[in-house]
Amino acid sequence: MQSAQPTGTNMQNLDTPALIVDVNVLRENISRMQRLADSFGVRLRPHAKTHKSPQLARLQTGAGARGVTVAKVGEAEVMADGGLDDILIANQVVGVEKVRRLIDLSRRVRLAVLVDSREGVQLLERAFGDAGATLDVLIEIDTGKGRCGLSADAEIKELAEAVRDSASLRLRGVETHEGHVPAGSTSSVQMEERAVAAGRRVVEVAAMLRSRGHSVEEISVGSTPAAPWTASVAGVTEMRPGTYVFNDVNQMAIDQATPDTCALSVLATVISRPAVNRAVVDAGSKSLFSEPARRGFALEGYEGFGYIRQAQMARVVSLSEEHGVVEVTADAGFPVIGEQVEIIPNHVCPAVNLHDELYIVDGDDVIDVWPISARGKVR
Amino acid sequence: MQSAQPTGTNMQNLDTPALIVDVNVLRENISRMQRLADSFGVRLRPHAKTHKSPQLARLQTGAGARGVTVAKVGEAEVMADGGLDDILIANQVVGVEKVRRLIDLSRRVRLAVLVDSREGVQLLERAFGDAGATLDVLIEIDTGKGRCGLSADAEIKELAEAVRDSASLRLRGVETHEGHVPAGSTSSVQMEERAVAAGRRVVEVAAMLRSRGHSVEEISVGSTPAAPWTASVAGVTEMRPGTYVFNDVNQMAIDQATPDTCALSVLATVISRPAVNRAVVDAGSKSLFSEPARRGFALEGYEGFGYIRQAQMARVVSLSEEHGVVEVTADAGFPVIGEQVEIIPNHVCPAVNLHDELYIVDGDDVIDVWPISARGKVR
The missing domain is CATH 2.40.37.20 (D-serine dehydratase-like domain)
Incomplete structure (x- = not known):
């Protein structure tokens, strides 16, 4: 067995490699992002993919964040077990076993997932209908990342109608992950332009859907690099940065x-x-x-x-x-x-996923050890 | 909880992402490498970093492999717990806590580690001496990889003498990891040349040490890409390929x-x-x-x-x-x-390290689930 070192030791007594987290820098990073969200008047729903730790998520909610974002059902289960009760799975959930677990989760916490296809909507609708349960969904909008999400207005409208026609799903809003904002950026001005354009696009989509009678209570944007700008766009209601809690070389590089x-x-x-x-x-x-x-x-x-x-x-x-x-x-x-x-x-997020615990340090003293409970929860 | 799927199911019922291992291809890969080692007249000590599974290591020893190679003390502990009793840690082991665990391990299994510095030798010598235990070491020779290992004859001789002067260490032999063989290779001819040159170099080092009165019973070489050639060099006694057990795109690319x-x-x-x-x-x-x-x-x-x-x-x-x-x-x-x-x-080795289990399949049927017990054992 690899032994867990006791807290109270000096950092230099830790066996290596070990993830060490400076508790003071951590707290300041958490406060700074909360102040930014407050200054925009939007809710902060941090992405837990960076830390994968319910303890750390509770620091974020304690500082004012509203719930938490995760990428997988398994991560959501860990966060629910850790006391987080408002969880967005910022991903498409496809698969019989995953949807079964999603139904269980939906009875325990306030839950939502993303959709970007008729097939995905039908799969959720049928399973939740059969179980007599309901689920909130957000339509993912591709604002330039080129990953998941819809971009054409016609397809977005169709999907919103498919959700409205479903007895077991409820449209909570629209979502984007503006992960393209830092890609190959040549200046912060360029990043700001891309970030604001992404925010305007989701707000425009929300207006289009509202004009057709859909209720769109949430307009949710994500990503730490875009955080200083996207959520400043009037109409955005929620931001989901993750990396800010630790920061990394990628953040230094921009x-x-x-x-x-x-x-x-x-x-x-x-x-x-x-x-x-x-x-x-x-x-x-x-x-x-x-x-x-x-x-x-x-x-x-x-x-x-x-x-x-x-x-x-x-x-x-x-x-x-x-x-x-x-x-x-x-x-x-x-x-x-x-x-x-x-x-x-x-890139701090996948690095954290390789380890089993975070050693929390204050100066040179190890003051706590937190399990990275959602490590490896890829399902 | 993420549920483990029962064996006996069809592969298409597995929740994803999941690592699936074709048991027939696996067995053939194991046999093929054993035949290669046998044809060279060298012992096969597979590197377990690829699979991190004692069950799989036992398939290898069952087919004729002698013991197992690992990179970390934590991996060695898992293999020892899983019944492997002849373990080479192909790495420098530095650190108070790690050496304490190494001493425990040395009492349970036939064990060896690498050394490439006076400081490393002194650290092991002192700790094992204090504990009244002994440890086999191999001197790591850099044959072109440019990572750890000594290359100058004078330094190698000095280190061998330092080991001889130690009461608690025993020189088992010399070792190289010819990981540079595939790097940017333009043909298999170029790989063969590099691989054979690496083998000749360690054999030459062994001869030099023997001429100075050192016992060198093991001349150990590693790496799947170099496997067809390095161990063919007369004098080499042991080969340590890892990736061959699964293969991957990197192996396809050469x-x-x-x-x-x-x-x-x-x-x-x-x-x-x-x-x-x-x-x-x-x-x-x-x-x-x-x-x-x-x-x-x-x-x-x-x-x-x-x-x-x-x-x-x-x-x-x-x-x-x-x-x-x-x-x-x-x-x-x-x-x-x-x-x-x-x-x-x-690259299959670090991919395996991201998962918790291997689903063993025969055709479309899941016939077993093996825990990746040494996942994340980076200490």
């Missing part, structure tokens, strides 16, 4: 975070110094994930597979599963075997 | 596998058809991992983020955490919502 506002690091140990310019740490793609950093306009200095706090001129140049290869320059000093370093992941 | 010799797929469901040329499945980077396919000489047709068995002209063009976006061409047919597809991952 100038929305600094190392000081990143709450989570992977604590790693130098295990080998095979050459003067090379150190190897015990955190690889199975601890940091393997995404290259987002190509953002402020990327400079953040290339590589993670940002090392202790040696800013040392770069994680490659990862294999259990090894991070660090190119060491003269400026970086010469890390010795046994030394610990803290590495900010490029 | 002409060492075909879809028919890939034993593992990620079973996924089409959840959205937002455009004529786009389908979205419920398996993203949290099920398939996010590595692009290896740049191999036989890559053509295997680009993208996984190979779809049912629709060979449809490509997984992008992944987000829970979504796989499939570009659909006319040739691919038009997958409907609810349809299942089987996707071979680009």
Whole structure:
């Protein structure tokens, strides 16, 4: 058995790799996003995919967030078990077993899912009808991401009518994930333009549906990179950013975070110094994930597979599963075997999904250990 | 709770995403590698990082493999608990807590770890000495990978002497991971040259150490892509391939596998058809991992983020955490919502690490479910 270290220990006694979360940075990140949502007059429904922890979600609701967003039924079950009672599954739910679990969940919490097809609507309608249960749905609108969601007005209208014709479904509103906002962005001005355009498009869709007699109480937008702008569009009612709670190199690469506002690091140990310019740490793609950093306009200095706090001129140049290869320059000093370093992941959400617990630290003290209860809940 | 499906069901009843393993392809892959090792007259010590399952490791030892290779102490613990009694941790083990666990393990199974530094040797020597225990070590030789391992003869000699001077450590031999063999390879001829050169180099190092009075009983080489060649070098005693047990797109990209010799797929469901040329499945980077396919000489047709068995002209063009976006061409047919597809991952090892169980199938029947017991054992 891997032993769980007791709280009250110094961080340097932790076995590595380990996810450490600075509780003060975390709390400030939570407050800052809540203030932004309040300033727009919209409800904040954070995406729990970043932390996968009911404890952390309760910090967010305690600070004013309304419920939580998840991507999978399994994540919703974990959040419901952890006391969250207002859950949006921001995904299409397809499959007999998943819908059975969805029906169970709908009797326990305020629940909604996304739809973007007649087939999806029929599947939910029939199963919930047979069970004598009801479900709220939001129509997903593609505002440029090119993933799920409808874009043509005619198709959106048809789908809204299909929901209205269903006895077991209720149209709560419209939803978009403006995940395209940071993609290849060349400036924050460009990001703002894309983010505002996405917000205007969903508000326009909502107006179109209302003009046809549909009730659209929720106009929900998502994504941390777009958060400063999309929800500022008049009419938007809800925002669902996730990454802000920890931040990561991707956020640094678009100038929305600094190392000081990143709450989570992977604590790693130098295990080998095979050459003067090379150190190897015990955190690889199975601890940091393997995404290259987002190509953002402020990327400079953040290339590589993670940002090392202790040696800013040392770069994680490659990862294999259990090894991070660090190119060491003269400026970086010469890390010795046994030394610990803290590495900010490029994309924090999938990195968290690789681990079983978060070590909560205040300064150098480990003050708590939270299980990442929704890790691996891909169904 | 996510429910575990009972065995005896048809594969199409599985909730998705799910890892499915074709038991017949698996058994043939295991036999083929054992025959290769036997033909070289070397012992096979498969790397369990690919499957992380003691059940599967026992199939390998049952077919003739000698023990098992792992990368982490936590993986070694799982394998020992699962009945494997001869374990090589092919990694440097650094850290107080890890070495404490290593001592416990050394009392339960035949155990060895790698060393490539004086500091690493001293750390093990002291802890094992204090505990009155002993440990076998292999010196890691860098034959071109550029990760851990020593390359200069002088440093190798010095380290061997440090091990000889230690009362609690015993030099079992030398080791290399020739992971550079497939990197950017332009032909199998180039791979063969690199693989044989790596084998010759470790044999040469062993000879050098023997000439200085060191006992070198094991000359251990690794990696599936190099397997057809490195262990053919006279003197090599042990090979440690991992990926062969399942194979993957990376192996297809260097002409060492075909879809028919890939034993593992990620079973996924089409959840959205937002455009004529786009389908979205419920398996993203949290099920398939996010590595692009290896740049191999036989890559053509295997680009993208996984190979779809049912629709060979449809490509997984992008992944987000829970979504796989499939570009659909006319040739691919038009997958409907609810349809299942089987996707071979680009790199199977980290994909397996994202899941909790393997569904073992024979034809369309689920005949067993094996827990991926060493998933996430990164310490």
